[in-house]
Amino acid sequence: MSTVYASVVALVAVRATLAFLPAHILSSPPIAVLNALSTIVGCALILSAALYLFNTLRCKIGLRNFGKRRDGKALQPPPIPYAIPWIGNSPSFLSTKPHHFWSTLFEWYPRAVGACSIVLGGRMANVLFSPVAIQHVIQDRTLGREEFNIDVVVNGLGISKEECERFYGYNTPVKEGEHPPHHEQDKINVDYLLKAEKVNELTAEFIKILKERISDQFTDRSANHEIELYKWLRTLMFDASTISLLGSKVLEVCPDLEHLFFQFDQDMLSLFFGLPGWLVSKAVSNREKAVSQLANWHKVVRDQIGTKVPDPNGMSWEPLYGSRVNRARQIFYEKRGVSIRGRAALDLGMIFGISSNAIPATNWLLMYVLESARPERQKPGERSLYSFIMDEIKASQNENGTLNISILINQPILLSALHEVLRLYVDVLVGRTITQDMALALGAHSTSKSGAPSEPTQSIQLNSGTLLMVPSYPAHTNPDVWQSVYPHHPQPDVFYPYRFLTSSPHDTTTKPVFSTAHTTGSYFPFGGGKTMCPGRNFAKQEILGALAVVLLTFEFEFIGYVDAKGNTTDKFPGLRDTLPGSAVMAASGDFKLKVKRRD
Ligand code: HEM
Known part of the structure; x- marks a missing residue:
C-alpha cells in the first residue's frame, strides 16, 4: 500500500x-x-x-x-478486492513476511464465512477456511492436484512440459489394461514408502547412519564444545536421510549437495509460483548447479552398472541407489524414458520432500525441549517438557540400549509435542484441481469434542477449471476451533506441547492420551486424500528417532540465542521470511549450546 x-x-x-x-x-x-x-x-x-x-x-x-440463503443455492465465494487486473491479489499473497496475507485478511474479512476467492497471476483460486468444507475436500479421493504437480515439476524443477507429460501422463490416453504413469508412481509410494515394514527399514538405516556420524563427535571430554543447533543438526540429518533414501554414492559424487540443496530450498517457491525470469535468475542458477551434480551421480553409477537398477525387492539398501523406494523410482524413470537431467531434477524434488520438512521440524522440537530445560524456565513443583520427554525416550529403549521405534512413536507427550510443532510451523497450501462444476457445503464449524460437523448453512459453487486452495495456517490457528474445545489451553499462536493430550501431564490423577479427535478439518500438516504426503510415516519416525538419538547421546547447556546473522539476541528464534506454502517453516535464528557426550 x-x-x-x-x-x-x-x-x-x-x-x-x-x-x-x-x-x-x-x-x-x-x-x-x-x-x-x-x-x-x-x-x-x-x-x-x-x-x-x-x-x-x-x-x-x-x-x-453469504450465509443468508435458505434455498440451498450455492454462491460464489466472496472475492478479495484487488486493484490491477491479472496481477490480482498476488502482491499481498506473495509477500515473504510469514502469514502476512492471512493476518491482514482476517483484520477485516470474517473468518466465519469459511471461504473467499482470490486472483493470482490471472487465475481464480477458491480458498477454504471452513473446517466442514476442508474435511470434505481433503478426504475426497476424486480430487487430484494435477496442476500443482505440473507447476512443481515444470516451474520448480525446470523439467520440460513434454518430459513432465511423459512422467505423469495426465493427458495421454492409456492403453487397455495399463495404468496411467501417475498411478504407477502412487503404487511405488504405497508399496515402498508407506508400508510399516518399509518405513521401519528406512528408519533403521537412517538411525544407523546418524549414529555413525555422531560416534566420533565431541569425544574430547576436556575440550569445551560449542555448537549452533540448527547448523549442526542440518548436516547430520541431511547426510543420514539422503544416504538412507538415495544411497551413499550420491554424497561421494556430490560432496557439496547439502549446501547446494539448501540454496535451492530457499528459492523453490519463487520458482513454483512462476515469478518472472529476471526475479528468479539466481534461483534458476542455484537449481541448475544442484541438478548438474545429481546428473553426475547418475552418470557415475551408470558407468559402473549400466542402466539396470538393482531390484527394489532384493536387499533393503545398497550404496548406489539406496532404498527400495528410490530403486523403484529409478526403474520407473527408465521405463518412462526420462532423461538424465530430468531424473536429476526429480531427485532434487525427492530430496526437497525429505529434507526441507523433517529437518526444520526436528529443530523446532529440539529447541522447545532444550528451552524447557533451562534453569530459569523451571516452575516450582512442575516438571519440564525435557524431563517428560527424556522419560519417554528412556522407556522406549530396548534392554541393550537400542531404540525401539515402535514404542517411541507411540509415546503420548512426544507425539503431542511433535504435532504441536507441525500445527504451528507447517505452512501448506493444499491444492486441488476442480475438473467438474461442484457445490461444496461450508457449514458452521464444529465445536463438539467429537469433531462431528454441524448442519450445512451455505454452499459455495466451484466451477470446473478453477483452483481450490486449502491453506493450513488459518485452519491450524483458528481460535474458534482450538480454543472452544479446550478453553484452558493457551492461544493457538502459542506453542503448547500438551495441546494434543486428553489431560495435562502435570495432572497426576489421569494418564494423558494423545488424540487428534477434535481437529477434524482444522489440522492437516500432511494434506489429505489420495495425494496425502506419502512420506508422513517415515517423517514422524525420522523426526522422533533423530530427537531421541541426539538427546540420549549428548547433554546440552544453553548459552544463548543467535539471530539469522549469528549475532547474540535475547529473542527465541522466529520464522525465516518465505513465500506462503513452504511446508515446515525454517527458523530465522539459532540456539548456541555447550555440548558434551553422556557416556
Ligand atoms: C514433516 C515432514 C513433512 C511434511 C509436513 C510434508 C507435507 C506434505 C504435504 C502437505 C504434501 C501435499 C499433500 C496433498 O496435496 O494433500 C506432501 C506431498 C509429498 N511428500 Fe511430504 N511432507 C513431509 C515429509 C516428507 C518426506 C520425509 C518425504 C519422503 C520420504 C515426503 C515426500 C512427499 C512426496 C513424494 C509428496 C508428493 C505426493 C503426490 O504428489 O502424490 N514428504 N508432503
Whole structure:
C-alpha cells in the first residue's frame, strides 16, 4: 500500500509542478514526455482505484448475501478486492513476511464465512477456511492436484512440459489394461514408502547412519564444545536421510549437495509460483548447479552398472541407489524414458520432500525441549517438557540400549509435542484441481469434542477449471476451533506441547492420551486424500528417532540465542521470511549450546 501512496504523492507533485510551468518549457521534448507519462500513470491509477472500489463493493455484497440463503443455492465465494487486473491479489499473497496475507485478511474479512476467492497471476483460486468444507475436500479421493504437480515439476524443477507429460501422463490416453504413469508412481509410494515394514527399514538405516556420524563427535571430554543447533543438526540429518533414501554414492559424487540443496530450498517457491525470469535468475542458477551434480551421480553409477537398477525387492539398501523406494523410482524413470537431467531434477524434488520438512521440524522440537530445560524456565513443583520427554525416550529403549521405534512413536507427550510443532510451523497450501462444476457445503464449524460437523448453512459453487486452495495456517490457528474445545489451553499462536493430550501431564490423577479427535478439518500438516504426503510415516519416525538419538547421546547447556546473522539476541528464534506454502517453516535464528557426550 505504501508504494501506492508514494506513487500518488509523486504523481500529484509532478502534475502540480507541471501546472505552474510556462508554455514554452512545457513544449520542450523531455517535459512533454514527462507530461504524457504522468497523464498515462494518472489514468492507470484512476482505473486501478475504480477497479479496487468495484471489487470492494462486489466483496461487500458477496459477504452480505453469504450465509443468508435458505434455498440451498450455492454462491460464489466472496472475492478479495484487488486493484490491477491479472496481477490480482498476488502482491499481498506473495509477500515473504510469514502469514502476512492471512493476518491482514482476517483484520477485516470474517473468518466465519469459511471461504473467499482470490486472483493470482490471472487465475481464480477458491480458498477454504471452513473446517466442514476442508474435511470434505481433503478426504475426497476424486480430487487430484494435477496442476500443482505440473507447476512443481515444470516451474520448480525446470523439467520440460513434454518430459513432465511423459512422467505423469495426465493427458495421454492409456492403453487397455495399463495404468496411467501417475498411478504407477502412487503404487511405488504405497508399496515402498508407506508400508510399516518399509518405513521401519528406512528408519533403521537412517538411525544407523546418524549414529555413525555422531560416534566420533565431541569425544574430547576436556575440550569445551560449542555448537549452533540448527547448523549442526542440518548436516547430520541431511547426510543420514539422503544416504538412507538415495544411497551413499550420491554424497561421494556430490560432496557439496547439502549446501547446494539448501540454496535451492530457499528459492523453490519463487520458482513454483512462476515469478518472472529476471526475479528468479539466481534461483534458476542455484537449481541448475544442484541438478548438474545429481546428473553426475547418475552418470557415475551408470558407468559402473549400466542402466539396470538393482531390484527394489532384493536387499533393503545398497550404496548406489539406496532404498527400495528410490530403486523403484529409478526403474520407473527408465521405463518412462526420462532423461538424465530430468531424473536429476526429480531427485532434487525427492530430496526437497525429505529434507526441507523433517529437518526444520526436528529443530523446532529440539529447541522447545532444550528451552524447557533451562534453569530459569523451571516452575516450582512442575516438571519440564525435557524431563517428560527424556522419560519417554528412556522407556522406549530396548534392554541393550537400542531404540525401539515402535514404542517411541507411540509415546503420548512426544507425539503431542511433535504435532504441536507441525500445527504451528507447517505452512501448506493444499491444492486441488476442480475438473467438474461442484457445490461444496461450508457449514458452521464444529465445536463438539467429537469433531462431528454441524448442519450445512451455505454452499459455495466451484466451477470446473478453477483452483481450490486449502491453506493450513488459518485452519491450524483458528481460535474458534482450538480454543472452544479446550478453553484452558493457551492461544493457538502459542506453542503448547500438551495441546494434543486428553489431560495435562502435570495432572497426576489421569494418564494423558494423545488424540487428534477434535481437529477434524482444522489440522492437516500432511494434506489429505489420495495425494496425502506419502512420506508422513517415515517423517514422524525420522523426526522422533533423530530427537531421541541426539538427546540420549549428548547433554546440552544453553548459552544463548543467535539471530539469522549469528549475532547474540535475547529473542527465541522466529520464522525465516518465505513465500506462503513452504511446508515446515525454517527458523530465522539459532540456539548456541555447550555440548558434551553422556557416556
Ligand atoms: C514433516 C515432514 C513433512 C511434511 C509436513 C510434508 C507435507 C506434505 C504435504 C502437505 C504434501 C501435499 C499433500 C496433498 O496435496 O494433500 C506432501 C506431498 C509429498 N511428500 Fe511430504 N511432507 C513431509 C515429509 C516428507 C518426506 C520425509 C518425504 C519422503 C520420504 C515426503 C515426500 C512427499 C512426496 C513424494 C509428496 C508428493 C505426493 C503426490 O504428489 O502424490 N514428504 N508432503
